[in-house]
Amino acid sequence: MPTYAAIIYSADVDPTQPEAAAMMKDYNEFGAAAAAVIRGGRALYPTATATTVRVTGGKGGDIVTSDGPYAETKEALTGFYLIECADLDEAVKVAAQIPGAWDGAVEVRPVVEFS
Template sequence: MPLYAAITYTADVDWTAPEQADEMAEYGAFSAGAAAVLRGGAALYPTSTATTIRLSEKGGDVVTSDGPYVETKEVLTGFFLLECADLDEAISRAAEIPAAWNGAVEVRPVIPMG
C-alpha cells in the first residue's frame, strides 16, 4: 500500500511543556486509533530551536542562521507517516489529527527511496 505523509501545521509551541499535556493526549489518542495504518511520525521542537542552512552553490560554503526560514502564524510542527489504500483513506485519517482542528494538515504521497 502507498505511504502518505500527514504534515501538521499549528501554532509554534513547545509540545513538551506541561500546558500542552491535554493536546498531546489528543495526539496520543489519534495515534492509538490509527495504529493499523500508522508507520511513524514525530513532533518537532519549536522553531526557535531550528537552524536554517544555505549553500551558494553545490559544494559551496555552508551558511547557517538561527530559526526558521520565514515567520508564519502556523509552522511545521510534526508529521505522521500513514500507510493507506489510497488518498481518500489518507485524507480520512488525517482529518482525525488534532492539528486539523486548529491548524492544518497537509497530506502528501511519499516517494519510496530504495
C-alpha cells in the same frame, strides 16, 4: 499500499511542556486510534530551536546558517506522521483526525518509494 506524509502545521508550542498536556492527550488518542496505519512520525520542538542551512554557490559552496525556521508563518511545522493508506481519500480521512487539523492544517503528500 502507498505511504503518505501527513505534515502538521499548527500553533508553535513545545509539546514537552506541562501546558501542552491536554493537546498531547488528543495526539495520544489519535495515535492509538490510527495505530493500524501509522508507520512513523515525530513531533518537533518549537521553531525557536530551528537552524536554517543554505549553501551558496551550489555544491561545495559556502555554508550559511540562520537561526529560526525557513519561513515565518502564522502556523509552524510542528510534526508529521507517515501513514499507509489504500488511497488519498483514506489518507485525507486519517489526516482529518489529527488534532493539528482542528486549529491548523495537515498537508497530505504521497511519499516516493525508492528501490
